Amino acid sequence: MYLTIIFLPLLSSLSVGFCGRWLGFYGSCFISMTCLILSFVLSVLIFFEISLNNCDVFIELFYWLISDNILIKWNFLFDNLTTTMLIIVTFISSLVHFYSIEYMKYDPHFPRFISFLSIFTFFMLILVTSGNLLQLFVGWEGVGLASYLLISFWFTRLSANKAALKALIVNRIGDLGILMAIILMAIIFEGTLDFHIIFSLVPLVNDYFLKYFSFSLNYISLISFFLVVGAIGKSAQLGLHTWLPDAMEGPTPVSALIHAATMVTAGVFLIIRFSPLLEFSIIILNFLIFIGSVTAFFAAFTGTFQHDLKKVIAYSTCSQLGYMIFCCGLSCYNISLFHLFNHAFFKALLFLSAGSVIHGINNEQDMRKMGSLISFLPTTYSLMLLGSLALTGFPFLAGFYSKDIILEAANVHRNLNIHSFFGTLACWLGTLSTLFTSFYSFRLLYLTFLNNNNSSRKILQQVHESSYILIIPLIILGICSIFIGYVFKEFFLGIGVDCWNNTIFIWPNYNYTFEGEFLETSLKWIPFFCTFLGFLIATCLNLINVRFLNFLKTFHFLFFILNKKWYFDFLYNKILVYPLLNFGYLISYKNLDRGFIELIGPVGTSSIIKKSSIFLNRLQTGQLVHYIFYIFSGLFLISTFLLTNLLQFSNYLVLIFFITLFYLN
Numbered sequence: 001m002y003l004t005i006i007f008l009p010l011l012s013s014l015s016v017g018f019c020g021r022w023l024g025f026y027g028s029c030f031i032s033m034t035c036l037i038l039s040f041v042l043s044v045l046i047f048f049e050i051s052l053n054n055c056d057v058f059i060e061l062f063y064w065l066i067s068d069n070i071l072i073k074w075n076f077l078f079d080n081l082t083t084t085m086l087i088i089v090t091f092i093s094s095l096v097h098f099y100s101i102e103y104m105k106y107d108p109h110f111p112r113f114i115s116f117l118s119i120f121t122f123f124m125l126i127l128v129t130s131g132n133l134l135q136l137f138v139g140w141e142g143v144g145l146a147s148y149l150l151i152s153f154w155f156t157r158l159s160a161n162k163a164a165l166k167a168l169i170v171n172r173i174g175d176l177g178i179l180m181a182i183i184l185m186a187i188i189f190e191g192t193l194d195f196h197i198i199f200s201l202v203p204l205v206n207d208y209f210l211k212y213f214s215f216s217l218n219y220i221s222l223i224s225f226f227l228v229v230g231a232i233g234k235s236a237q238l239g240l241h242t243w244l245p246d247a248m249e250g251p252t253p254v255s256a257l258i259h260a261a262t263m264v265t266a267g268v269f270l271i272i273r274f275s276p277l278l279e280f281s282i283i284i285l286n287f288l289i290f291i292g293s294v295t296a297f298f299a300a301f302t303g304t305f306q307h308d309l310k311k312v313i314a315y316s317t318c319s320q321l322g323y324m325i326f327c328c329g330l331s332c333y334n335i336s337l338f339h340l341f342n343h344a345f346f347k348a349l350l351f352l353s354a355g356s357v358i359h360g361i362n363n364e365q366d367m368r369k370m371g372s373l374i375s376f377l378p379t380t381y382s383l384m385l386l387g388s389l390a391l392t393g394f395p396f397l398a399g400f401y402s403k404d405i406i407l408e409a410a411n412v413h414r415n416l417n418i419h420s421f422f423g424t425l426a427c428w429l430g431t432l433s434t435l436f437t438s439f440y441s442f443r444l445l446y447l448t449f450l451n452n453n454n455s456s457r458k459i460l461q462q463v464h465e466s467s468y469i470l471i472i473p474l475i476i477l478g479i480c481s482i483f484i485g486y487v488f489k490e491f492f493l494g495i496g497v498d499c500w501n502n503t504i505f506i507w508p509n510y511n512y513t514f515e516g517e518f519l520e521t522s523l524k525w526i527p528f529f530c531t532f533l534g535f536l537i538a539t540c541l542n543l544i545n546v547r548f549l550n551f552l553k554t555f556h557f558l559f560f561i562l563n564k565k566w567y568f569d570f571l572y573n574k575i576l577v578y579p580l581l582n583f584g585y586l587i588s589y590k591n592l593d594r595g596f597i598e599l600i601g602p603v604g605t606s607s608i609i610k611k612s613s614i615f616l617n618r619l620q621t622g623q624l625v626h627y628i629f630y631i632f633s634g635l636f637l638i639s640t641f642l643l644t645n646l647l648q649f650s651n652y653l654v655l656i657f658f659i660t661l662f663y664l665n
Helices: 004-050 080-103 110-129 133-151 158-188 195-205 219-234 243-249 252-260 263-273 282-303 309-329 333-360 378-392 398-413 420-450 457-462 468-493 514-518 521-543 546-563 565-599 602-619 624-664
Strands: 057-067 070-078 209-212 215-218
Touching: 004 070, 004 080, 004 110, 057 133, 070 080, 070 110, 070 133, 080 110, 080 252, 080 263, 080 333, 080 468, 110 133, 110 252, 110 263, 133 158, 133 219, 133 243, 133 252, 133 263, 158 219, 158 243, 195 219, 209 219, 215 219, 219 263, 219 282, 243 252, 243 309, 252 263, 252 309, 252 333, 263 309, 263 333, 282 309, 282 420, 309 333, 309 398, 309 420, 333 378, 333 398, 333 468, 378 398, 378 420, 378 468, 378 521, 398 420, 398 468, 398 514, 398 521, 420 521
Parallel strands: none
Antiparallel strands: 057 070, 209 215
């Protein structure tokens, strides 16, 4: 059962990918849906056996690498963290597969698309079930490859190809961090990469330092830093976030799968998995708080002035991932996992609802060209409103039970000596992010559904509500967005729940989770007031006519920068990309590849032979006088050379003669 859940998506991908031409549309749908639904059913059974009965399962298959003291096996670890991720991945993947049946029905390459979705799910399952870091890295690279294939699915579009390459290249930076962590772990832990062995040995190697000249770096902090770099790349934190908005060039089901259940959650999963390692480095915990809180604020602030429907939701994902990251920095890993769990459902709901809107209005994504769609798409509007309310943390919806707990934990750490500055930063930036989250969520609803329509009459006449195949996944996700937070709150955060003891390690000095329950009531109401203020600002700006907003012209430059995403792409191109390309062309290509190396290599050799042959041809004049001159010149040179060598040889003989006489005497 445990291995079946992993290999069912692989079976679906291989069968549909290689035999899709003969299986056709209905055969591909049947095989893929059967495999994914079976995987979800098995994940529920595994969740019952492991999480509810508090029983971990460790499976070893066979040896993978045996070299000197390096010993790595193919093994799988099923604990509470794994089973939680299995529920998310298989459930969201099943709904996305079902949604894609209608959304991609008329695409001529439908079997290829379903095959890519299934291989994406397979690699994510490999990642979350791995029992060692190297096997996890296989799944890590696999989801990166699958994301490239899915983002560039419509390969005839130049923008899709560029976005896929950008996602692949930017994530290589994070992948390099994981590789460095693997190398350092293999050195310090004597060739093993198994999680259980590493986590049990961490306290014994906490005082080991890497010395480089006059510098001394703690091994645990260095390994933790490289792991965090990998998480920053995969979870699109500030600095390596630029690939995430451009990934919207892929089909909408791809965006839902990447943002809700698979690729971007892999970084948060990695940090939670390595909590027994990160807890021994206060520097890295503070770094997590800083990068997560700044990302949450930056992404929420940037999303307020985006006009593409899917990019607004993409920046929302980036912001929510920032919450999860800085929550891990506060040592509240179970709260971060709870928010990841809730976020998967309402974020999938938002993306699939956006796909329903785009599908209904002839593939238009600019919100400024929409409006008044509530009359045409009432069901989609209701479900998108529900997803937006869950995202903003509206009371008693899924996001409320996890997002407010994160802010309460930040408020507690604001007064501690451990994370005093960074706790304050996370508290206020996280609270401000709720304001902007509420603002862009309701702005999206106003521009898309409630304002006057700005599209042409021809497009308006074609607007229609999506079919039941598209609506059913939205209804299921809508129900989950209402009840899932309430149902699982005690499982993740309940007092006395011991199911996380064997999975998550929290240093006792950093464990202040439950103090959030005793905060002042006024502090607990601040996030709600910020959410309401964001709604109020969005409503007022929507009601006020544009001619009364001339006072905002003083902020025109700021709005322009926000709309251009803070010019991160421009700065990266100017500072990094263009200089590297110029260096590669002027130095590597023209002076080395086409210059120095070729001159002493094949081009230079062929040029010498060619010029020598031309010179020899010119010597062949056919005149006897010239040949006599060549012969006498050659004889003269040879005789000169011989005479010179004979004189030197005679000198050597005389020297040897005198040395011999000296020794004989």
